[in-house]
Amino acid sequence: MGERNTVQKQIILDTLKRFDAHPSVDELHAEIKKSHPAISKATVYRNLKQLAEKGVVMQIAVANDVARYDGGTDFHHHFICDVCGGVYDIDAERGEAPADSYARIQKKYGFAVERSMTSFFGMCAACRVPLTP
């Protein structure tokens, strides 16, 4: 048999997609428990891993932080705030076609590139000190 559709799997995916931010497993689990108190954290771990392997969601690895998940599948980048650790989506600019980079790397190194991700680091708008009036 193959994979099954379970109530838990659908709730996990639906809840993740409703997030604007990129929650950790703990945060997502806490949110789901509001409507489904019986769900186990292990189930959240298992399903997110399975969904990430299928490419339905994306795991974001941030240095010195737990894994975070992104329900979006379209090509975009991330901004990671050094102060608060928040992860924000950054739209990919038109004209930054990744295919050109992929072809260059393929030719120069012999690596078959399938996807890429750019992370920007600095200080987010909320953490920047407001100018004195």
Place this chain on the structure above:
Amino acid sequence: MGERNTVQKQIILDTLKRFDAHPSVDELHAEIKKSHPAISKATVYRNLKQLAEKGVVMQIAVANDVARYDGGTDFHHHFICDVCGGVYDIDAERGEAPADSYARIQKKYGFAVERSMTSFFGMCAACRVPLTP
């Protein structure tokens, strides 16, 4: 007082810079122990963290993997093989000036960008199946 220069700190940095690849703490510790058997793994952890905070080395976060360290400080990208997990350096192409992207993000989102990193994913040359003769 400020930070001190210790024998251990210099050996850790020197050994990391001699690596072509991007070792984990375990791998780096094992390499250092060949010449300095008494060094503790905790010391390697502590110094790498301190060096990364100073910007002397770079911590690389790979999903589903331990932290890896990069002794290089110049602007470059990484290729991460989905099969073997290896991390390879990719030269940044001239003309891909990050400053332009930074200014665009600053204007659109209000984020103060300081640095960025692009990771490419796929299959490395060693893992690709050779063509049948």
Place this chain on the structure above:
DNA sequence: TTGCAATTGATAATGAATATCAATTAAATC
């Protein structure tokens, strides 16, 4: 060479992520 705070080595503690396992359940087959 003295004083002191940073550092070290050894080890315990933390905590995210995974493994285990009996009970449950989705879905194919009858």
Place this chain on the structure above:
DNA sequence: GATTTAATTGATATTCATTATCAATTGCAA
């Protein structure tokens, strides 16, 4: 609808990378 079977679940134990703790050591300034 009933049966069958393997995937899934919830609960919990386990693993293991990383950090904290602490007494002993050491770099460095005075």
